[in-house]
Each structure stands twice: as structure tokens, then as C-alpha cells.
Amino acid sequence: MSRRKNSESIGNDSEFGDNYVEEPDFSDPEDFVDDIAEEELLGDILQHKPKETGGFDSIIVVDGIPQVAKEEKKPGSDQKTRLEKLQNIIKKLYNSYGTITNEYWPIDANNKTKGYVFFEYKRPEQAAEAVKATNGHKLDKTHTFVVNLFTDFEKYANISETWQPPEPQPYPDLGNLHYFLELTPNTPSANASAATRRQEPDCFNQYAVLSDAGGSTAIYSNSLPEPTLIEERKLWTEKYIKWSPLGTYLATLHGKGVALWGGEKFGQIKRFSHPGVEFIDFSPCEKYLVTFSPMAESHGQPGTHAIVVWEVLTGQEKRSFSADRSAAVWPALRWSHNDKYFARLQRVERKDGPVETISIYETPSCGLLDKKSLEVPGVRDFSWSPSDTIISYWVPEVNYGETPARVTLLKIPSREVIRTKNLFSVIDLKMHWQSSGEHLCVKVDRYNRAKKEKDDTIKYVGVHYNFEIFHLREKNVPVDSMEIKDKIMAFAWEPVGSKFAIVTSVSNTSNNVSFYCVKSGTEPALLKTLEKKACNHLFWSPRGQHIILAGLLNLNGVFEFVDTNDFTVMGANDHFMCTDVEWDPTGRYVFTAVSWWGHKIDNGFWLWTFQGRVVHRHNVQRMCNVQWRPRPKTLLSERQIKNIKKNLNKYGAQFDLKDKMRASRASKELIEGRQRLVKAFTEYRNKCIELWKEQKPRRLQLRDGVDTDSLSAGGGEMEEESVELIVKKEVTIIP
Amino acid sequence: MIAYTTDKAMGNPCEIFVVDSRTADGLNAADPIVKIPITNGPKVTSMLWGPLDEYLVTGHESGEVVQWDLRSGKTEGKKTIMTHEHSNKINDMQLNQDGTMFITASKDHTAKLFDMATLEPMKTFKTERPVNSASISPIKDHIVLGGGQDAMDVTTTSSRQGKFEARFYHLIFEEEFARVKGHFGPINSLMFHPDGKSFASGGEDGYIRLQEFDPAYFEFRFDY
Numbered sequence: 001m002s003r004r005k006n007s008e009s010i011g012n013d014s015e016f017g018d019n020y021v022e023e024p025d026f027s028d029p030e031d032f033v034d035d036i037a038e039e040e041l042l043g044d045i046l047q048h049k050p051k052e053t054g055g056f057d058s059i060i061v062v063d064g065i066p067q068v069a070k071e072e073k074k075p076g077s078d079q080k081t082r083l084e085k086l087q088n089i090i091k092k093l094y095n096s097y098g099t100i101t102n103e104y105w106p107i108d109a110n111n112k113t114k115g116y117v118f119f120e121y122k123r124p125e126q127a128a129e130a131v132k133a134t135n136g137h138k139l140d141k142t143h144t145f146v147v148n149l150f151t152d153f154e155k156y157a158n159i160s161e162t163w164q165p166p167e168p169q170p171y172p173d174l175g176n177l178h179y180f181l182e183l184t185p186n187t188p189s190a191n192a193s194a195a196t197r198r199q200e201p202d203c204f205n206q207y208a209v210l211s212d213a214g215g216s217t218a219i220y221s222n223s224l225p226e227p228t229l230i231e232e233r234k235l236w237t238e239k240y241i242k243w244s245p246l247g248t249y250l251a252t253l254h255g256k257g258v259a260l261w262g263g264e265k266f267g268q269i270k271r272f273s274h275p276g277v278e279f280i281d282f283s284p285c286e287k288y289l290v291t292f293s294p295m296a297e298s299h300g301q302p303g304t305h306a307i308v309v310w311e312v313l314t315g316q317e318k319r320s321f322s323a324d325r326s327a328a329v330w331p332a333l334r335w336s337h338n339d340k341y342f343a344r345l346q347r348v349e350r351k352d353g354p355v356e357t358i359s360i361y362e363t364p365s366c367g368l369l370d371k372k373s374l375e376v377p378g379v380r381d382f383s384w385s386p387s388d389t390i391i392s393y394w395v396p397e398v399n400y401g402e403t404p405a406r407v408t409l410l411k412i413p414s415r416e417v418i419r420t421k422n423l424f425s426v427i428d429l430k431m432h433w434q435s436s437g438e439h440l441c442v443k444v445d446r447y448n449r450a451k452k453e454k455d456d457t458i459k460y461v462g463v464h465y466n467f468e469i470f471h472l473r474e475k476n477v478p479v480d481s482m483e484i485k486d487k488i489m490a491f492a493w494e495p496v497g498s499k500f501a502i503v504t505s506v507s508n509t510s511n512n513v514s515f516y517c518v519k520s521g522t523e524p525a526l527l528k529t530l531e532k533k534a535c536n537h538l539f540w541s542p543r544g545q546h547i548i549l550a551g552l553l554n555l556n557g558v559f560e561f562v563d564t565n566d567f568t569v570m571g572a573n574d575h576f577m578c579t580d581v582e583w584d585p586t587g588r589y590v591f592t593a594v595s596w597w598g599h600k601i602d603n604g605f606w607l608w609t610f611q612g613r614v615v616h617r618h619n620v621q622r623m624c625n626v627q628w629r630p631r632p633k634t635l636l637s638e639r640q641i642k643n644i645k646k647n648l649n650k651y652g653a654q655f656d657l658k659d660k661m662r663a664s665r666a667s668k669e670l671i672e673g674r675q676r677l678v679k680a681f682t683e684y685r686n687k688c689i690e691l692w693k694e695q696k697p698r699r700l701q702l703r704d705g706v707d708t709d710s711l712s713a714g715g716g717e718m719e720e721e722s723v724e725l726i727v728k729k730e731v732t733i734i735p
Numbered sequence: 736m737i738a739y740t741t742d743k744a745m746g747n748p749c750e751i752f753v754v755d756s757r758t759a760d761g762l763n764a765a766d767p768i769v770k771i772p773i774t775n776g777p778k779v780t781s782m783l784w785g786p787l788d789e790y791l792v793t794g795h796e797s798g799e800v801v802q803w804d805l806r807s808g809k810t811e812g813k814k815t816i817m818t819h820e821h822s823n824k825i826n827d828m829q830l831n832q833d834g835t836m837f838i839t840a841s842k843d844h845t846a847k848l849f850d851m852a853t854l855e856p857m858k859t860f861k862t863e864r865p866v867n868s869a870s871i872s873p874i875k876d877h878i879v880l881g882g883g884q885d886a887m888d889v890t891t892t893s894s895r896q897g898k899f900e901a902r903f904y905h906l907i908f909e910e911e912f913a914r915v916k917g918h919f920g921p922i923n924s925l926m927f928h929p930d931g932k933s934f935a936s937g938g939e940d941g942y943i944r945l946q947e948f949d950p951a952y953f954e955f956r957f958d959y
Contacts (some may be wrong), residue, residue, distance in 0.1 A: 602863060619863045674908055674959035681907045684850075685859070688835040691852075698787055 028472070029653065057124035059150035060131055063116040065090060066143055083113065094119055097133065098126025104492070118150070157537070205584045206230065206629040208250065209605070210241055213596055213622040217241055217252070219266070222589065231266050240625060244282045247630040249288070249312075252276055260290055260312065274308055274639045281331040285339040287312060288363065292330060297724070307332055319366035336389045341365060341412055343391065345382065346373065351531060358393060360412060369413055380429070385472070387437025390418065394429050394442075405429065407442055409477065421685065427460055434493040439518055440470040443491060469518055472555060482523045486512075489536050496544035499527070499564060503535055512536050513549055515564060528567045534558050541589035546610050546697055550581055559592065561612030571612020577602060585631040589615070596622045622637040736768065738791055740779040749778035751793065753864055762773060769805050780825050786834040790815065794825030794839055802854055816854045820847055821946065824907020826866065829926065832873040840869040846880050848906070860904045868924045874931030876906040901925060901936055904959055912955065916946050
């Protein structure tokens, strides 16, 4: 046949016909060395490669099963022999841990089962789980399973005779975790290197700023006149940061778990592995950390639970819980003030329906107190007293008042009921403990009448509010009642003292703020009502006495600073679109912040004094959060505090002097800085001007000789020209 | 000579043209003195002539500032220097009085002062809003910045009237020392009068404001 166009194709052998093309050669060239390991190519298949010793890992031995005689099966009958029944029961139990590939029921000389059985699972992990779950399982009154891995026998038989105690690990010196509280004497070197030193010679509070939408975390010291940066790290946390309650640690959240940092250089102290952690909570004395991860349950991995309690100092996992509906509110585990107990609400399935219980656990064992939960049908909420191990909880009313609602105070661990109070016509209830634990205020929403609507919802008519104040320190815990007609927007106890403030809404736009003083024996006395305030939140200073009336959210961030000793308004100002208000632990300064989580522009925080004067305005790109570092309780006794207050004048003079020195030092530095800048810049400008002058002839050339260098030079003059025009000609004839 | 740029639209890339305005033919876009296409790069948002008509400086949508040499080729301009100091679009660039420095106003909330010949950034002025325009005073070491939200975000900012301000910064110390209120929409363009005694500003609200300085402005001094 005639040659075709593709005669250039490889190996064209025209003998065999036009369409035949020889196959390309697939074999490797002769000196080819395979440099890709087999694992990379076939890794997943290789994992299933049968191992030599692997077989034994999946075998478990179950001991303690009943001994049953092996009977002959009666021909023609459907009834199972006793042995078969036993086998079915046990197999059903063990099938749930994995696929059983092999089983062996050894039988002794008398034709009875020896009392133990061997099971083999497909995978060693399944065997391990079966051991963990069923070891100690009670089959019936007389038979308890004892389950082990087959390999365990060998391991325990071969324990060496000489036992070496584990070597003591060197104590990791974490440094001084409380460095941030220390006072150093004002040595000459301290002044010069105050910015680089990590200690706090002048007792400034520290605060942490999370900015750049979480990408950057910075810790500052609130020094005057400008804050000093102590530490800044990018991507220190993946989600958010939190200080521990006494300020010792900074916790950061990551995809794999939680890390704690602290000490002078903020080194990593501990790590807790809990994949997918979303929320954390510290116990009040910083002994324990609770983490919550919604992911753990859904992955179905046994052994990782949603809520885990860790011990902070050792990093050990103490106890874990699976999440149920009670974890809808965080914190799910609530601690007593001294870290001795923690409790949670649970809905437990019982034979005759679900029952709400309060489960109280004690530390350090993390076991259920008295091995029994507190069964309280219908309990809605509970809270610990901040100063004693007392729980208060409440049960709503049943059937519109058939059984009244009840608030109960319970002492732990004795479970002795200190006080109960029945309340009628209750819609809802909120409990507020005062920080010193002396009073408990219960806010009750009450109705006059209740109507049941067509679609089974209940409509309440005539809603009013009551405050029940429990006086914990008096004998028999007397309760005082107080009624309020208006709708209550906010409630806040004074942290130190016996006052509380409420915001009532009189009309849509204006709210009243009322201050009450709590005395035992009578209902709370109204101290003062401030009317027509744009306020929907209350922030007391942690030392008491001062309060900020804040209008957040729809009121766009207006603030009034009130001194509650005489109810004068010390200052009023606003921070547009403010989302957070944070007092520092000493009560001297306040932050108002616009968080990026709430508002996408204008993020930053302002620093105010407690009197309402703005000290600083910081604009920080995409700032998420600013938190003061908490301080532990003061070590001074009451007498010492009184002494200091008496001699305040003497100390005051000292501090004033210090402040003056600091201010003058700052301005001197500033001026020096400025002088340097001016010098550098004028040098540069002189160079430019030289160059410009040299270029002048060229410029004139380009512009046809018109000098454009200054306004008045050549040609910039305006000439005035007067032109007369005849507008109108009028002829008037005068007689 | 006139230099102008075209926008990236209708399939045409962004291009820089330099044409001769002295003849009628010269204005025809088909026969420019220099034509620089910017095919793969970010589009040009602002342009300035160099001091002796030797080069052009352009600011781009990505925040880059590029210097183009016009003397080299006939129709091609050569990119001589490029810097990328801003992280977002450059809204405006303005020269100072002698053409040796220029200031760029960018959407990344800052304005920067550059040297004309080397494109070296010398000063940075920080604000919290996108800066739409900046101008250098001819007689004092001051600059003025004007900005505000993007037009579409205006309704979400403070509802107080006249909150949009022209802000004055000291050129060397980068510190703000004065604000002039008046506009109730973002300020889009600003410029000092060539004699330095007043300035003009135009805004999104449709108003042009001419503001003369009172004696206190001229007497104001920073301590140093």
C-alpha cells in the first residue's frame, strides 16, 4: 500500500499493515533504581499485612462464667441446651465490642465447661475495649467476669525479680508564677530598664488584648503615661484566650487542646490534649480545668468524652463526662468556692421516666459524693454560694399552683436542708448570690392570672416581680420580700458591701436605676432612684462603691459613672457601639471596648479612670477581646488594711512624687525623639531643594520660559482692566 | 503632553497613554507617544508626572507604586522602580510643591509619604478609616487627610452630623494635631490652596467646602 502520512510513528512496520503501531516498551531501563519506598505507594494496604506476633493481641480470656455440663442435644427438639443458652448470652455481650472471629470453650474431663472461654477478635483494639468494659461485669449474683488479654498472662508471668524504682524526674522549675505581683525597690537600674524588665515595680495591672481577628495576642502593663508591651505573639491561640481566676495562668485554645502559659516569660506550663475543644472553665482556686469539646462524642471514639476535668498542676485527666442536654449551658460543671466539690444538672433515665438530678462530685477523687446523686424532680437550676459549700436550687410549680414553686438551700456534704421557701404563682426565677456569700437574692417573676391558650401555650396576665432576700448569716436564714411593679432589665449586687442596684423600665425609652440597701429584719430599703437614664446594664467596681450605668446594644454605648456613697454622677461620656465593659481587679480603671466579634469597624478599647475620665484611646485592628489579668485575694489582714487607709495621706504624697517624675521623664524622651526626627528630615529636605534648584533651567526650558516655581513669579500677576459698556440709552424729555 | 490611563473594562486591559496635546492628531489614541499596557497587573488608580517629564509614577489597586521611565522606548515605557508598601488600594496621590515628594492615600487606613526619585517610603500616617485623599501643605510641615467609609457602609457609622473630618498631621512627627468637621459624608478629595492659606474638600455628600485657616493655625507649634 502507499505510504501514509504517519510514517514517522515509532516502529512502523509496514509489513503488518497500516494500522499496527508497536507498543511502547514499559520495562524500566536497566540501571533504574526505585527510589520510592513501598510504604508510600502501598501504605494503606501494607497496614493490613499480617504480622507474626500480631495474632495474640486480639485474644481475650473471660474467666468466671458459670460451669455448665455439656449435654447431648435431644434429637428432634428445638430447645437449646443449657450450654448453648449460656454461649448465646455471653456472645451477645461480646459481639458489641467487635467481630468475633474465633471462640473456644474448653471442656474438662467431666464434660463440663471449665469456666472460662477464649474469644478472638478481628482487631486488637476491639479486644482491648472488651477487656476494659467487661472486666468486673456481674453476670448474676454469684458470677463476676474477670477478663484479660491473652498477652497479659505472659507479661505478668515474666515480671523481673529486680524492681527498679522509677527515676525521679527533675522538677521542672516553672519560675516565679506570681512575678507579676512583686514589688521591687526602686533601684537606679530599675528606672532605666523598666520597660525591658518583667517585674512590676509600681503595681500596674496587666491586661491581654486579642486582636487581628485572633491572629495576634499581646500582653500589656497598664503603666502611665503609656502602656508598656510585655509580650506579643502571633497565632498564640487558635480560638480565644482566658485568664485563670487568680491570674496565674493564661489559657489558649487550639485545635488539639488547651495550653497554659505563665511565669515571667510566659513559657508553656502545661498542655491538655482534647481535640476540638471549644470552651474551658477554671475552678475558682485554679486547681482544676474543665474542657468541653463537642467533636469528641460525634466521632464515636470511645474513651474521649465531651467534658473532661483535668488537674492543672500534674496535667492529669481526672474524670470525663459525656455531654447531654445539661451541657447546653456552659459552664456545665459548677464548682464550690474552695474547689472541693463540683456539681452538674443531669437528666437520668429511670424506669418510670426521666428524672432531673443534681450530681455532686468531690475532689480529688472526682467520685460521686456518697455514691448517690441528689434526686430533685423538676429542678431547673442551682448555684453554689461563693463563700460556703451551700447549694441553692429551685423547682418550678406544678399545674398552675397546685404545688408551689420552691427554693431550697442545701448544705454540702451533709445534705442538710438549711432553708426552703415556697413561692406561689411563679413564672420564672433567677438566683443571685452576693459575692461575700452573706445574702442570696432570688428574683421571682409572678403572675396574677394564667390563661391556657388554644395551642397549649400559657399566657400570663399581670406580671410583677418580687425579690426574696435570704440572709445567710442570721440564725434560721430569715427571708425578706420586696415587690416591684415595673419590668426589671438588670440586677447587680455590690461586690463588697450590702447594696444592690436594679434597672427598671418605665417606658420604652427611659429606664430608672434604683439602689437598695439590704438590712435584716426588714425589706430592703430604697436608697435612691435615678430617673430617665439611658441604661440597660450595670457594672459595679470590684471594690464596691462605684458603678457604671451603661447603655449598650441599642443605646449605642453611653456611660455614666456614679459614686454610690452620695449618688452623685461623677462623669458621663460615650464610646460609640461599645460591646464590653471591664473593670480592672483593683477598681481603679475601666476598659470599654468595641469587639470585632460584635462590630466589624472601629475596633479598639478606651481606658477610663473610675471617675469617668478617658485616659487613653487605643484603636486596634480587628480587636476581639481585652481582659484584665485577675489578682489573687489580698494577703493583708483586716487590721493592716485599716492601717493603710488611715495613713493614706502619707502614702499619697509618695506616689504623687513618683507620678510627677514619671511624667517629666516621658516628656523629655518625647522631645528628644522629636528633635532627632526633625534633624533627619531637614537633612533630606535640603538635599531635595538643592536638586530642585539645579533642575530649574531645565524646567524653564520645558515650560517655554514660564516660571512656575512660585505663585507670584512671572506671569502670575493679575491685571485689572476696566471696560465700559453702554447698557441702555434712555431719552427723557423735560418739559 | 497629556498622560492618562484607561480602566480595565469591556475586555480591554488597563493602559497608560501619553499623547501630544499640541496637535490635533496627537490626541488620537491610535498614535500615542508612549503606550504602556498593564495586562496582568492590578489596575492603575492614580498617576503623577515626574519633575522633568521624564517619568510617570502610578499607584495601583493592590497598593503598589510603580515608576515608569518614558525616555527609553518609543512606545514602551520601562518599569524602573516598584514598591509595595500599602496593603490595599491607593485612592489618591499628590505631589508637594516642588515635586520632590508625594503622599499616597490608601484604603488600608494609612497615608504614606514617598520620595519621588527613589520611591522610598519616609513617613506613615495612621487612621482608623480608609483614607480617600491626602495633600501636603506648601508652606508648613503639615499634611491633611480625608476619608471615611466606603460609600456603601455609610449608614452604619455614627449618626452624628458632621462627623466626617479632615485631619491634620504633622509631616515629621506623624502626629495628628487638628481636625476640621463639616462634611456629613465621607471626604473624597482634598487639596491645599497653592498659597497654603486655605484648603478645599469635596465629599460624598455633594458639597465642596472651602476652608480658610485662622491665625491660630499659622502660630501653632509642636514642642521640640
